[in-house]
Amino acid sequence: MKPLYKRKFSQGMAFTLFRGASYINVLVLAVFIGFIAINGISAISWEFLTQMPRESMTEGGILPCILGTIYISLGAILVAFPLGVGTAIYLNEFAGEGRWTRILRMGIINLAGVPSVVYGLFGLGFFVILLGMGVSLLAGALTLGAFILPLIIGSAEESLRSIPQSYREASLALGATKWQTIYKMVLPAALPGMLTGFILGVSRAAGETAPIMFTAAVYYTGKLPSSIFDEIMVMPYHIYVLATAGTSIDKTRPLQYGTALVLMFLVLGLNLAAIIIRNRLQKKL
Incomplete structure (x- = not known):
């Protein structure tokens, strides 16, 4: 066994490295946000947030992009969250540890690693x-x-696994059925953890470009979406087009950073709302 002073030195070095890694992450985040804010704050105005774009996207605002991003993010969550939670319940509570369950989990893990552009091509071929x-x-x-x-399935399943088995055994011992145990005991206890996956899902949905550039997003539309079958403008694709394919890239550069700044605050707002809901649910348990 190492002498006490050597063990304390090793521990101090390890803590210093971990602390340094944390500071580096915070510094990189601060530099990133500061760079976007400094370059984009000049474009932020009431007109920019509430009006339609004009003059080949060089004037006006990004209202359809904001609404389109909110609509498609919430729509994606409405699709993925119930399916993800249902799949996690089946895998963790009903499926057991057989071969079929292992195949399903392997498929889910592989799907998590598929590039986003592949999902876009799938959506184009299948849905569109x-x-x-x-x-x-x-x-x-x-x-x-x-x-x-x-992502939703993985987060939900981990939340279900974190619930002690004694919860289930106590409920079953009192005469509840397995479904009543899951619905009344397990799900309420696991829901705050599941909302972590909800938060991550909202963030990814709001910031993705490749899956929607083939299926939903257009460069410009002169009207706000009035039904689920309308094409939309979204901020990630809007930034991409302004930065790569616009007719006046230098002129629109402040608009690019301004849109990116609004997107960051939009994602922050959606995440903050989900975090507040999660914290309130945790206090009730």
């Missing part, structure tokens, strides 16, 4: 062309829902 949805909010929400589904 085969099912005839066209380039629409519905096709984009379904594609994004499929993209974040493995």
